[in-house]
Amino acid sequence: MNLDTIFQALVSGILTGGLFALVAIGLTMILGVLKIVNFAHGEFLMLGMYLTYYCYNVLGIDPYLCLLISIPIFFLFGVAIQRILINPVLKSPMEIQILLTLGLFFFLQNAALFFFGPYLKSIKTGYARAIISIGSVNFSSTKLIMFLFSIAFTLVLYVFLKKSDLGKAIRACSEDSYGAMLVGINVRNVYMIAFGIGTACAGAAGTLLMPVYYVDPYIGLTFVMTAFVVVVLGGMGNYIGALVGGFIIGLTESLGAALFTASLKQLATFVIFILILLLRPTGLFGARRM
Amino acid sequence: MRKYLVLIFASIIMTMTLVTPARAEAKEVRVGLLYPISGPIASIGRLCVQGHQFAVDKINAEGGIKSLGGAKIKLIIADTEGKADVGMAEAEKLIKQEKVVAIFGAYQSGVTFPTSQVAEKYKTPFLIAQAVADPITERGFKYIFRTQFKASWNAVYTLDILKWLGEKYGPMAKTVALLYENTLWGQSTAKMWKRKCPDYAFKIVGDFSYSKTATDLSSTISKLKGKKPDAVLQISYLTDAILVTKTMYELDFNCMARIPSGGGHSDPRFIEAVGNLGENIIVNHMFHPSLKGPGTKVQDVNEAYKAKYKDDMDDYSASSYSITFVLKDALERAGSTNGEKLRDAIATTDIGINNSPSIYPYALKFDKTGQDPVATGIATQYQNGKLVMIYPEEYASAKPIYPMPSWKERGLR
Amino acid sequence: MLHVNEINVHRGRVRVLKNISFRITEGEICSVVGPNGAGKSTLINSISRILPLKSGSIHFCGQNVGRLPPHSVVELGLVQIPEGRRLFRSLTVLENLEMGGYQGEGKRKRSETLQMVFSLFPILKDRKYQCAETLSGGEQQMLAIGRGLMCLPKLLMLDEPSLGLAPLIVRIMFDVIERLNRNGMTILLVEQNARKSLSISDRGFVLENGLITMSGKAEEIASNEHTKKAYLGL
Numbered sequence: 001m002n003l004d005t006i007f008q009a010l011v012s013g014i015l016t017g018g019l020f021a022l023v024a025i026g027l028t029m030i031l032g033v034l035k036i037v038n039f040a041h042g043e044f045l046m047l048g049m050y051l052t053y054y055c056y057n058v059l060g061i062d063p064y065l066c067l068l069i070s071i072p073i074f075f076l077f078g079v080a081i082q083r084i085l086i087n088p089v090l091k092s093p094m095e096i097q098i099l100l101t102l103g104l105f106f107f108l109q110n111a112a113l114f115f116f117g118p119y120l121k122s123i124k125t126g127y128a129r130a131i132i133s134i135g136s137v138n139f140s141s142t143k144l145i146m147f148l149f150s151i152a153f154t155l156v157l158y159v160f161l162k163k164s165d166l167g168k169a170i171r172a173c174s175e176d177s178y179g180a181m182l183v184g185i186n187v188r189n190v191y192m193i194a195f196g197i198g199t200a201c202a203g204a205a206g207t208l209l210m211p212v213y214y215v216d217p218y219i220g221l222t223f224v225m226t227a228f229v230v231v232v233l234g235g236m237g238n239y240i241g242a243l244v245g246g247f248i249i250g251l252t253e254s255l256g257a258a259l260f261t262a263s264l265k266q267l268a269t270f271v272i273f274i275l276i277l278l279l280r281p282t283g284l285f286g287a288r289r290m
Numbered sequence: 291m292r293k294y295l296v297l298i299f300a301s302i303i304m305t306m307t308l309v310t311p312a313r314a315e316a317k318e319v320r321v322g323l324l325y326p327i328s329g330p331i332a333s334i335g336r337l338c339v340q341g342h343q344f345a346v347d348k349i350n351a352e353g354g355i356k357s358l359g360g361a362k363i364k365l366i367i368a369d370t371e372g373k374a375d376v377g378m379a380e381a382e383k384l385i386k387q388e389k390v391v392a393i394f395g396a397y398q399s400g401v402t403f404p405t406s407q408v409a410e411k412y413k414t415p416f417l418i419a420q421a422v423a424d425p426i427t428e429r430g431f432k433y434i435f436r437t438q439f440k441a442s443w444n445a446v447y448t449l450d451i452l453k454w455l456g457e458k459y460g461p462m463a464k465t466v467a468l469l470y471e472n473t474l475w476g477q478s479t480a481k482m483w484k485r486k487c488p489d490y491a492f493k494i495v496g497d498f499s500y501s502k503t504a505t506d507l508s509s510t511i512s513k514l515k516g517k518k519p520d521a522v523l524q525i526s527y528l529t530d531a532i533l534v535t536k537t538m539y540e541l542d543f544n545c546m547a548r549i550p551s552g553g554g555h556s557d558p559r560f561i562e563a564v565g566n567l568g569e570n571i572i573v574n575h576m577f578h579p580s581l582k583g584p585g586t587k588v589q590d591v592n593e594a595y596k597a598k599y600k601d602d603m604d605d606y607s608a609s610s611y612s613i614t615f616v617l618k619d620a621l622e623r624a625g626s627t628n629g630e631k632l633r634d635a636i637a638t639t640d641i642g643i644n645n646s647p648s649i650y651p652y653a654l655k656f657d658k659t660g661q662d663p664v665a666t667g668i669a670t671q672y673q674n675g676k677l678v679m680i681y682p683e684e685y686a687s688a689k690p691i692y693p694m695p696s697w698k699e700r701g702l703r
Numbered sequence: 704m705l706h707v708n709e710i711n712v713h714r715g716r717v718r719v720l721k722n723i724s725f726r727i728t729e730g731e732i733c734s735v736v737g738p739n740g741a742g743k744s745t746l747i748n749s750i751s752r753i754l755p756l757k758s759g760s761i762h763f764c765g766q767n768v769g770r771l772p773p774h775s776v777v778e779l780g781l782v783q784i785p786e787g788r789r790l791f792r793s794l795t796v797l798e799n800l801e802m803g804g805y806q807g808e809g810k811r812k813r814s815e816t817l818q819m820v821f822s823l824f825p826i827l828k829d830r831k832y833q834c835a836e837t838l839s840g841g842e843q844q845m846l847a848i849g850r851g852l853m854c855l856p857k858l859l860m861l862d863e864p865s866l867g868l869a870p871l872i873v874r875i876m877f878d879v880i881e882r883l884n885r886n887g888m889t890i891l892l893v894e895q896n897a898r899k900s901l902s903i904s905d906r907g908f909v910l911e912n913g914l915i916t917m918s919g920k921a922e923e924i925a926s927n928e929h930t931k932k933a934y935l936g937l
Contacts, residue, residue, distance in 0.1 A: 118333065120528065139508070165805065172799075176791055178789055183802050183853070184777030213505070216529075254508060256509075
């Protein structure tokens, strides 16, 4: 085992960890505020990737510029989904809610299959080939951009939740929606906005992922499984936990592959998942803390 | 009222299920296709189906199965979604509900393994044109036939190519690394490499398996780079083939030769996704349109195919196309669609190279296990964005580029 | 000011409130007395619009609020301090108070109201940046009242404000309620501590099994033999 491989694994782990965090933060927001386990979250990411693909290939819009399109579109998409589908089941038993989001998952996946076809698609940008080398450690510029945007997006979201009235109201609702109603917060609106933001996170993550990876209708599940582990690891509804959890999982996967074998890397992730569930079900940082 | 509606509905369904096959049986031979036509490797599965369809259209146009009164072959397509459990259920459905006389499938070794078992159980011939894992034809089954070489033979073939490159063009590779996806296909091939490498004096310096759903392979490629192998022997499906290639470029990994076996690297979408990063990869497979067969047979079939589907034939369509004639030949000789009779006819297949409708570069016949003992492959290399034949030399259309220039030498980094 | 007219409220299949009618006039303190399970919290929650009315109407300051969503009722100045406080536990004291003044008039006058709340409960000012859950029970009740005041209530409804608090804190709570009332706030008080609450109230009524069984001046209720035995522990 040489040191170069370890450094490379650390850098790769942190870079992918940033993306995991962004996907997980959207998921954790929806879970924390609406108490809904959103199985369709990965499909929003998949749709974000397709949107970026078509923006680039048909309209010639740069993928990073496409963030300006995907964030508002997915915000509105999330608001609509919440309004039409999620809202009616908010007071229903958990099984009903899970069936609904699972149904949405299958629907979106099959819709993608129908409209976009089963073949994988990828985009080739000019800068996708730009490699950054620091000593023996190499990584592509697109991964760095993905990481920086993910972190920036997460931080903006954090400041928004921490400082703005609306952000505080979102946290208040996730804490005690009944109490929130009694102080005059329009909880229904907050739910829609929170779901919109969560969806926008997934859409933005899809856009950032597109220059790095490829898209097919099945891509969502790969990422959402990891995101669920991150959410549980960080504590459900905990935003800082999701960020830290993203890095932990990113590093576990890359170091696991470096020290053992890549065949086991997802295994390592799920071992962590099971250990957390057994030993610390509230997650590393406890539920619902900023 | 509701009761009546239910009754009417139920009787419509029953009529449909009872009448359709009965009417069909008279002039049709129903044959099942079991391939992944949705899911991550759907593009490959669809090419397989296309190859069968092309062959069947030709057979039907030329008068169908003459010994069965000119019966036409009808293909019933079932989707495995690339999953073993789905495949098994679909195989059972093909046999029991669709009443197919034989099944072609299922591309992936991991899916072919259990689905062919279903066919064996119901005494329905199962013909395999692509799945290469050794054990598939080593289970003592009676109804399973494979015209593709075994993974282990192919593994040896890869080593032959590497040795040939070293001897003819030099320098000889001394160290190799194995890089493979961790399902049956990758693992069985890797096992064979490990057994055979000492015979060729190749030293295995790295052994890396990975999950084909991995989202990042930086650590694996970084470890591979640390081992400094002369050549990389690889088994990958499509998405992981793309990821490996991109990551090798990202981490500036260079070697004298990269020889993956078929799979993802020969999928047209591979080169589309990686562009010139795929240049000079040597792909080991079983068919190529530039193959010089006896006469102009291969080119003729390929031209007709191209006219219809706007694309050259590839491993998948060509192997599916060829194996379809094994069934046609057997049906003619059996003069029956009875499972046992058909099975015996297939077992005694003997289609030579020269006058066969198949476009395989070898004869079609089966040993006791149902394996074609003379099956072999060819090697191609990506040159200027296209695959060209490089080995065996008597069929070759271009000279190999060896050793593979580094990313820097190619001006990519 | 508040006119509740013939309301019926169900929880599941159980009819909890049966044809309840009463009025609250501006500037008074009115107490609701009754055993556990009589429907006192249900009554307050129906006025807050958390629970739907089966029939009947509620008018506040002349406006029909029977169909409004809960947050609009708050904006009109009809504010509830719920039983169990329902604070935002991981938010700071200041953030909790800010959430009180989340919308409308409350938001515009937020900084003034904040000063008023801090002068009423100086301890909250010292604990401004602490998480609500780190406060003691008494401080949490103060925060709950403070948060309610941030909504600029015209009618403040308190549900069991002295529940589980030490006697000293209970006295402070009642002092505060009286002070708020002297400054012109109308108060609807639901209390298990009936003697204490009736002693500061102008009027009161008794709720038993979802029915109003008695209403009148606070002293009359306090001196009634039945209520004395049942709720005042005399």
